[in-house]
Amino acid sequence: MTKNSRGPNSSRSGTQILSVIRAATLLELLAENADGLTSKELSAAAGMNVSTCHHHLTTLASVGMVRMGAQHRYLLGPKIGELYRKYTSGTSVVQRIRHVLEDLAARSGETAYLTAWRDGQPVLIDAVEVPKPGLKPLRPGYTGPAYSRASGKVLLAGFSEEELSAYLQRTTLVPLTPYTITNEDELRAELNKIRVQGYAVDREEHELGRYCIAAPVQNRTGRTTAAVTISFSKDRAGDTEQLADIVRDVARTASFDIGDFI
Numbered sequence: 170m171t172k173n174s175r176g177p178n179s180s181r182s183g184t185q186i187l188s189v190i191r192a193a194t195l196l197e198l199l200a201e202n203a204d205g206l207t208s209k210e211l212s213a214a215a216g217m218n219v220s221t222c223h224h225h226l227t228t229l230a231s232v233g234m235v236r237m238g239a240q241h242r243y244l245l246g247p248k249i250g251e252l253y254r255k256y257t258s259g260t261s262v263v264q265r266i267r268h269v270l271e272d273l274a275a276r277s278g279e280t281a282y283l284t285a286w287r288d289g290q291p292v293l294i295d296a297v298e299v300p301k302p303g304l305k306p307l308r309p310g311y312t313g314p315a316y317s318r319a320s321g322k323v324l325l326a327g328f329s330e331e332e333l334s335a336y337l338q339r340t341t342l343v344p345l346t347p348y349t350i351t352n353e354d355e356l357r358a359e360l361n362k363i364r365v366q367g368y369a370v371d372r373e374e375h376e377l378g379r380y381c382i383a384a385p386v387q388n389r390t391g392r393t394t395a396a397v398t399i400s401f402s403k404d405r406a407g408d409t410e411q412l413a414d415i416v417r418d419v420a421r422t423a424s425f426d427i428g429d430f431i
Contacts, residue, residue: 191217192225192234196245199235205242263295265427269397270297273419277399277412280306283386283423284320285395285431291321294395294431304379304402316342316356317349319371319383320396325356326363327385327393333360348373368413368420369396378403382413384420388428395431397423 194215198206206214212222226243229235233248266283273281274297282296293311300306315321315336325333342351350356363369371381383398397420399412 188225191215191221192229195222195225195229196234196249199243199245205238205244207240207242211243265430266295267297269419269423269426270295272422273297273397273399273416274299276415276419277401279399279401279405279412280304282307282320282398282400283395284318284324284383284398286324291315291318291324291396293320301402304400307400313375314340314343314345316340317345317371317375319369319381320398322360322363322369322371323383323385323396323398324393326360326369327387333357345375346373346377350374367417370409370413372406373403380406380409382409382416384413384417385424386420386428386431387424394428395423396420 195211198211198214208223208226209219211226212219215222217225226235230237230243230246233246233251235243236246238244270281270283278299280296280299280301283294284291285294286292290312293307293309295309296307298306313321315325325336328336337353337356342349342353342356344351350359359369368382368384371379371383373379375381379400380403381398381400383396385393386395386397388394397416399416401408401412405412
C-alpha cells in the first residue's frame with residue numbers, strides 16, 4: 170500500500186472545497202493500488218478518520234467512481250473509465266499539448282516547447298511563445314543537433330544503450346558554441362546525470378545567450394516519448410533550479426495526459 174499522509178493541507182486556499190480534495194485523494198490512492206484498499210487502509214493513507222473516509226467512499230460508490238471488491242477492498246469504479254474515454258475522445262492530442270504548454274509558459278514566464286523524436290532527430294512539435302527581448306523564438310518544425318539542446322539530451326537520455334550507440338556512431342559532435350559538449354564520454358556522463366535528476370539544462374550549448382531546461386514526457390511503460398522545454402535568457406541563470414522544478418512538475422502531468430499519444 171502507498172504510505173503517504175496525504176491529508177488535506179490546512180494552508181490550502183479557502184476557495185477550495187475540502188470534501189472534493191479528500192475525494193480526489195482517495196481516487197488517487199486507489200489508482201496507485203490495483204488490488205484495492207480497505208476503508209481503514211485508505212483512511213490511514215489519506216490522513217482522515219475512518220468515519221469521514223467511509224462517508225466519502227459510499228458517496229463515490231453511489232456515482233460509480235469506486236466499487237467494493239473482494240475482502241471489503243475498494244477499487245476504482247466503472248465511471249472512471251467512462252470519464253477517461255470521454256476525455257480522450259472529446260479532446261484532441263493537439264489541444265492537450267497546447268494546454269500543457271500554456272500551463273508551462275504561464276508558470277515559468279518563458280516560452281514553452283514540446284519536442285519529439287522524428288526521423289532520427291528531435292523535432293519541435295508545438296510552442297507557446299512568451300516574447301522576450303533578445304531571444305528569437307523557435308518555430309514548430311525546427312530541428313537541430315540533439316546533443317546540444319536540452320530537449321534533445323532528454324530524448325537521448327531515454328534511449329536504450331543500443332539506440333544511443335547507433336546515434337553516436339552516425340553523429341559528429343560539432344561545437345556550436347564554446348560550451349557545446351563534443352566529447353562522447355562527457356555526453357554519456359551528462360545523459361546519466363539527466364536520468365538521475367529528471368531534467369536537462371542547455372547552458373548556452375546550442376546558442377549563446379540562451380538557456381533551456383527540458384524534462385521527459387513518458388508513456389505508461391516509462392518510455393520517453395517527448396520533452397517539454399522552456400527557453401530563457403542567461404540573465405535568469407540564477408533561477409535554474411526553481412525553473413527546473415516547474416518543468417519537471419509539468420512534465421509529470423504531461424506524461425499522464427499525452428505520454429501515450431505522441
